[in-house]
Structures are given as structure tokens and as C-alpha cells.
Amino acid sequence: MADITSQDMATKLLAAGFERNSSSASALSDPIADTPMIVTLDQLRPYDHDPRMKRNSAYDEIKASIRERGLDASPAITRRLGAEHYIIRNGGNTRLAILRELWSETKDERFFRISCLFRPWPERGEIIALTGHLAENELRGGLTFIERALGVEKAREFYEQESGTALNQSELARRLAADGYPVQQSHISRMSDAVRYLLPAIPTVLYAGLGRHQIERLAVMRKSCERIWEPHTKGRAVSLDFESFFQDVLTQFDTQVEEFSWQRVQDELIGQMSDLLGVDYDVLSLDLNDSNSRQRALASEPTPEGSLTTLSVPTAAPSSTVETPPTVSAPLSAPPVSPPAVNSPPREAIVGANDANTDGIDDSERLREHIISTAPTTERLQSIQRMVADQLGDAIPPEFAANVLQSIPVQAGGLYPISDVWYIDTGLDAPDRLRIHIEQFAREIADEAGVADCVQASCDGIGFRCAEWQESMPVAARAVTHLLRALSGQPIAVPEPDDERLAAHLPVLLHGNGQQAPGLSDTALVKLFRLLRLARRLVELDLNRPHRGA
Numbered sequence: 001m002a003d004i005t006s007q008d009m010a011t012k013l014l015a016a017g018f019e020r021n022s023s024s025a026s027a028l029s030d031p032i033a034d035t036p037m038i039v040t041l042d043q044l045r046p047y048d049h050d051p052r053m054k055r056n057s058a059y060d061e062i063k064a065s066i067r068e069r070g071l072d073a074s075p076a077i078t079r080r081l082g083a084e085h086y087i088i089r090n091g092g093n094t095r096l097a098i099l100r101e102l103w104s105e106t107k108d109e110r111f112f113r114i115s116c117l118f119r120p121w122p123e124r125g126e127i128i129a130l131t132g133h134l135a136e137n138e139l140r141g142g143l144t145f146i147e148r149a150l151g152v153e154k155a156r157e158f159y160e161q162e163s164g165t166a167l168n169q170s171e172l173a174r175r176l177a178a179d180g181y182p183v184q185q186s187h188i189s190r191m192s193d194a195v196r197y198l199l200p201a202i203p204t205v206l207y208a209g210l211g212r213h214q215i216e217r218l219a220v221m222r223k224s225c226e227r228i229w230e231p232h233t234k235g236r237a238v239s240l241d242f243e244s245f246f247q248d249v250l251t252q253f254d255t256q257v258e259e260f261s262w263q264r265v266q267d268e269l270i271g272q273m274s275d276l277l278g279v280d281y282d283v284l285s286l287d288l289n290d291s292n293s294r295q296r297a298l299a300s301e302p303t304p305e306g307s308l309t310t311l312s313v314p315t316a317a318p319s320s321t322v323e324t325p326p327t328v329s330a331p332l333s334a335p336p337v338s339p340p341a342v343n344s345p346p347r348e349a350i351v352g353a354n355d356a357n358t359d360g361i362d363d364s365e366r367l368r369e370h371i372i373s374t375a376p377t378t379e380r381l382q383s384i385q386r387m388v389a390d391q392l393g394d395a396i397p398p399e400f401a402a403n404v405l406q407s408i409p410v411q412a413g414g415l416y417p418i419s420d421v422w423y424i425d426t427g428l429d430a431p432d433r434l435r436i437h438i439e440q441f442a443r444e445i446a447d448e449a450g451v452a453d454c455v456q457a458s459c460d461g462i463g464f465r466c467a468e469w470q471e472s473m474p475v476a477a478r479a480v481t482h483l484l485r486a487l488s489g490q491p492i493a494v495p496e497p498d499d500e501r502l503a504a505h506l507p508v509l510l511h512g513n514g515q516q517a518p519g520l521s522d523t524a525l526v527k528l529f530r531l532l533r534l535a536r537r538l539v540e541l542d543l544n545r546p547h548r549g550a
Contacts (some may be wrong), residue, residue: 020464030079035118041100041111045085046075049130051151052137054144054207056094063098071095074199077116080125081126087167089119089129091136127158131179134445145215146199146206148388149191152176152183183388193219197243201250210255217262221288222246225269228287232277245276414444414527423528424537435539441531442466442484445524449480462535479509480520487535 031037056062066071075092077083088096103111107481134151134298137143141205143151156172167175169192171184183191194215199206206215229242240248249269255261270288416437428434435458442464443455454467460518466484473481520528 017020030120031118032120032337034037034120036115038113038115038117039077039086040113041096041103042543044096044114044116045087045421046096046401047088047129047133049126049154050088050133050137051130051143051147053150053152054209059094059098062094063101066095066098066111071114074114074116076119078119078121078125078129080121086118087143088118088133089131091139093133102547120456124162127155127162127179130155130158131176134181144207144209145191145212146194146210150536152188152191153195155181181388188221193222197222197246198250200308201247202254202260205256205257210257210260214260214262216353218265221262221266224288225273228284229273229277232273232279238276245272253321269402273292274471287392334527339387347353414523418530421526424534426535428536429541431538431541435459435533438463438531438534438538441527442487444529445520445531446480446484448521448524449477450474451477451481454481455484458488462487462538465490466490487531 010031043303060473066076076089077086078089079087098112099111102108128323130151134143135145135149152172158166159167159172159175169185173183173188176183190212194206198215198218202210225246226242229245233242246269250265253265266288270281270284273279274284277284289407327364373423428437439457441451446452446455446466451473456465456467457463458465463482466481467487468481468485510525511519
């Protein structure tokens with residue numbers, strides 16, 4: 001190859017560069033994976049379909065925290081395909097509004113530039129974003145009923161756009177649950193009615209936070225009034241249809257939510273229907289109340305029948321007797337002392353017992369006493385389910401908080417009636433008192449097997465000791481004795497044979513073995529549960545009590 005002269009080299013260096021055939025990119029494309037990034041308030045916008053319309057009740061507290069500490073939990077952001085600005089992905093519109101306020105007030109850069117996690121816009125972006133905001137709003141302050149209803153209706157719109165077909169309420173409920181926002185079909189029906197019939201008439205009251213129960217009352221009332229309206233207007237010329245009539249009456253009550261009363265609405269509806277239809281007020285009132293009762297009965301869910309005896313504890317009910325328990329299993333041996341009839345001790349006696357009833361006990365304290373283990377599901381999902389259930393009236397099985405105070409396992413027989421296996425009254429929560437109760441329950445369990453004399457009170461341990469079994473005892477009596485000796489913590493003289501006998505007896509005692517060995521009766525089993533609960537508390541108190549002379 002010929003050598004390049006200095007002149008040729010100079011010519012090449014001074015030549016024009018390569019021309020760009022393609023247009024230059026005006027901006028970098030968004031990342032295709034989750035990526036931390038810093039964005040400014042100018043680049044960020046709130047989510048435009050956020051269901052929350054009312055200011056967050058904790059707004060001032062959140063603002064004070066961000067002012068002092070900065071943004072501890074930055075919101076996740078995303079961007080629609082081809083959009084100019086980033087948006088909040090799932091929850092965080094309140095924090096964004098607060099940052100804008102703080103930047104305007106202070107001009108502090110830490111409120112203007114924020115570190116966020118960018119997440120790519122998914123294929124089902126609108127649905128994922130909306131259900132995410134619904135769920136996060138439940139976790140961070142809740143939504144009013146109408147905000148939740150409008151959010152669900154918007155989700156229906158997105159689902160129908162996605163599928164190209166109209167969705168019934170059951171399918172909508174299924175899709176919402178699959179996307180992490182579970183709502184029962186019956187509640188979707190109430191939401192739809194609220195948006196269609198109530199929102200046009202009383203938007204101020206609904207947006208101010210009218211509660212679910214009042215909204216449900218209005219929905220039932222509307223259906224009942226319509227049912228009464230139809231036969232009275234059939235064949236008659238009426239100046240307006242029922243829907244217009246109902247809207248006109250309801251609009252009069254769109255004032256302050258504190259002043260709203262569904263009873264006043266009902267009274268006005270009946271009065272104007274009476275004037276318009278020429279029917280006596282009292283006749284319409286009776287018809288409406290009867291129709292309301294039928295509607296509520298149809299809308300209510302059946303109460304599951306429990307296998308345990310229950311003690312009903314209504315909020316403000318007069319004294320009543322305890323409900324009849326199920327037939328208990330046959331005892332282990334022939335001569336047990338039968339417990340007194342369940343209706344023999346009056347409810348006042350049970351309330352006055354040391355194992356106190358729910359009367360006079362703070363509900364929140366009682367619930368805390370019953371929460372003994374964590375749930376296997378995630379805390380986030382549980383929180384969403386609880387909040388949605390609380391707002392909409394769900395009973396997610398097992399909905400503990402909604403049922404424990406109304407239906408508690410009970411055993412009315414014995415010296416210390418058990419109105420609640422788990423709860424320990426403050427008057428009982430002392431080692432000496434616990435030992436007395438534990439010894440009595442052990443004696444009553446042994447008495448059912450005809451060996452009550454084997455149980456002796458003790459000021460040490462868990463409150464009792466049990467004599468050794470005799471060869472002359474029936475098999476069932478020996479099994480109970482073995483169980484009580486093991487529970488008392490007494491040393492076993494001959495470990496191996498006794499251990500083997502106890503291992504053989506326990507399954508029979510706890511779940512029976514047919515007609516030949518029916519096991520502990522239901523009465524004795526409840527007492528055993530109570531004994532174990534009190535013993536665990538006693539051990540806990542003894543471990544935390546300072547030693548004498550220390």
C-alpha cells in the first residue's frame with residue numbers, strides 16, 4: 001500500500017464528518033426494569049384516577065412528619081407510554097401534595113428533588129394502577145363509601161375496555177380480588193345503587209363521608225318505596241315517575257353529614273307519597289316498615305351454626321338465660337357428677353363469677369387479650385381485607401373481631417362458670433387466685449371420671465397434685481389420672497411404662513374411641529382448655545415475679 005503523504009492526511013482530517021441518516025432522540029426511553037431515580041416535582045404528577053377526593057384525615061400529621069424528617073417512604077412512580085410526566089403508581093398523592101406545599105413554603109431542595117423507585121408501565125397499566133391506589137388508600141387512612149364506590153365503578157370501566165364485554169357484578173368481584181382488592185358481590189351492588197340513585201341527589205353528604213349503614217338504609221328504603229309506589233300508581237295518571245320523585249325528596253337533605261338522618265328522609269318520603277297518591281300516612285308507614293324488614297332479611301347473610309354452645313352478648317340487651325348447649329358426650333365412667341342444667345344459673349350469676357362475662361369489659365381490651373398468634377397471610381393483604389370488610393360490612397372468615405364478642409364458647413356448669421375460655425379478668429389475674437381455679441377445674445374433670453378424690457390442692461406448681469392411679473380403677477379413670485398428673489408436672493416414678501400409657505390414653509381422652517371409650521365430654525374438654533389457659537398465665541406470672549429476698 002502506498003504511503004500516505006502529509007498532504008493526504010491533512011485533507012482527510014479536514015474532510016466533513018459522517019452524516020447522520022436517523023433523527024436524534026430527544027429524550028432517553030424509560031427503563032425496562034425497576035430502577036431507582038431522582039425526579040423533580042416538575043416531572044411528577046398525581047395519579048389522575050385516584051379514588052380519594054376528600055382530604056386525608058391525617059394530612060396535617062403527615063405534613064409535620066415530612067417537614068421534620070423528610071420523606072421516609074418515597075412513592076413508587078411510573079409513566080404511561082408516550083406520556084411527558086411521571087405519575088404516582090400506587091398510593092402517594094397525599095405525600096406529593098404535601099411536598100408541593102412544603103416546597104412552596106420553604107424552597108428547600110429536599111422537598112423538590114425526591115428519590116423514587118421507577119416501575120415500568122405494565123401491559124394492564126390502568127387496572128394495576130387503580131387497584132393499587134384503592135388498596136393503598138385503605139391502608140393509609142381509608143376511603144369514604146362513595147369514593148370506594150366510584151373507584152370500583154372506574155375499575156369496571158377499565159375491565160370492560162380490557163375484555164370488550166360488559167361485566168356482571170360477580171365477575172367484577174372476581175377480577176378485583178384477583179388484582180388484590182377483594183370486594184364482595186353484594187357490596188358491589190350497594191355501591192352501584194349509591195352511584196346511580198344517591199350521588200345525583202346528595203353529593204355533599206356522600207363526599208363528606210356518610211357511613212355505610214346510613215347508605216344501606218337509604219338503599220333498602222328506596223327499593224321498599226318503589227315496591228309500594230307501583231301498585232298505588234297503576235292505572236293512574238301521576239305527574240312524575242318514582243325515580244324523579246325519590247330524587248326530588250332526597251335532594252332536600254343534602255346538607256351537613258352530621259345533620260343527615262335516614263329517619264327524616266323516610267318520614268318525608270311517606271308524607272309526600274301520601275299527598276301525591278292520596279293514601280293515608282299510617283297505611284304507607286306500615287307498608288314501608290314491613291317492606292323494609294323483608295328487604296333487610298333478604299339482604300342479610302345467614303348466621304353460621306356453631307358446634308359449640310354460645311353465650312349471646314348483645315350490646316344493650318336485658319338479662320337473659322344462657323342458650324341450651326348441645327348434647328354432651330357420655331362421660332368416661334358410670335358415676336360422674338352431672339353438671340347442673342345450663343339454665344339453672346341465671347345470667348347475673350355468671351356475670352358475677354370470677355370468670356367474668358363480657359359485661360363491663362372494654363371491648364378493645366378484650367380483643368387484644370384474644371389475639372395470640374400472627375396470621376399466615378401477609379400483613380398488607382390482611383389490612384386491606386379488614387379495612388374493606390369494616391367499611392362494607394364483610395365477614396371474612398374467620399372475622400374474629402366481628403364475632404368474638406357476640407358468640408363466645410361457654411360452659412355454665414361447675415363452681416366457676418366459663419363464659420370465655422381465653423379471657424382472664426383482672427380480679428383473677430394473680431397466682432393465688434389462678435391456682436384455686438386451676439385446682440377446681442382439675443377436680444371437676446377428675447370428678448367426671450369418678451376420681452375427684454385423687455386431686456389435692458397445692459400452693460406450688462400450677463395449683464394441684466394428683467395421687468397415683470390404682471390398678472383397680474377403670475381404664476378411663478386411669479387415663480384421666482395420667483393426664484392430670486402430667487399436667488401438674490409431678491415426677492413419674494416409672495418413666496417408661498407411664499409415658500407409654502399416657503401416649504396411648506391421650507388420643508382416646510381428646511377425641512374418643514367410639515362407644516367403648518367416648519373420651520372427655522364436651523363439658524370436661526372446655527374445662528381442660530380453661531385449665532390450660534390459666535396454667536399458662538400462672539407460669540408467665542411466676543417467671544416475671546421477683547424472687548423473695550432478692
